[in-house]
Amino acid sequence: RMKRAGRKEEETGLDQYTNGRLSIYKTYFTHLNWKGHDRMGAEAPNGEILVHAHNTYLQVAYDHGILTGGIFLLWVIFGIVSSALYEKRFQEKMRVAGLPLALFLAFAFAGVSEWVFQFGSPMTVALMLGLPSLMWKREQ
Secondary structure, eight states: OOOOTTSOSSOOTHHHHTTTHHHHHHHHHHTOOSSOOSSSOEEOTTSOEEOOOSOHHHHHHHHHOHHHHHHHHHHHHHHHHHHHHHHHHHTTTOTTTTHHHHHHHHHHHHHHHSOOOSTTSHHHHHHHHHTHHHHSOOOO
8 A cells, every 4th residue: 555645654444444535524624714715725734735625515615615615515406406307397308308417416426525526527517518408498
């Protein structure tokens, strides 16, 4: 096993199974505030800069503040609900009516364990390309 810079050689407990993510989450949670941060990366207790939170929701709250993080979470929930209603409404007429729901669910679940809300992430690009279908008014 390779040693990562600034970390213990062997992680213990749940961190061993989560690849250190629980410690990263804890560090990011302790640094949350209402205004956000100018620079990416929270400082761990050992002085190491943790470049990103490995969690989209936590990263948005860290970068832009707790209120923005909450609004972002509500946006994802609203997207899931509205795309589920869209799929239910148009499933008989359009074979791809479930695509926005699949994209929102994939984004929501991937965001729990990785930082996917950036344009370098294929998941974000797919989600953004799927959003317009929810914005157009269609006849039933």
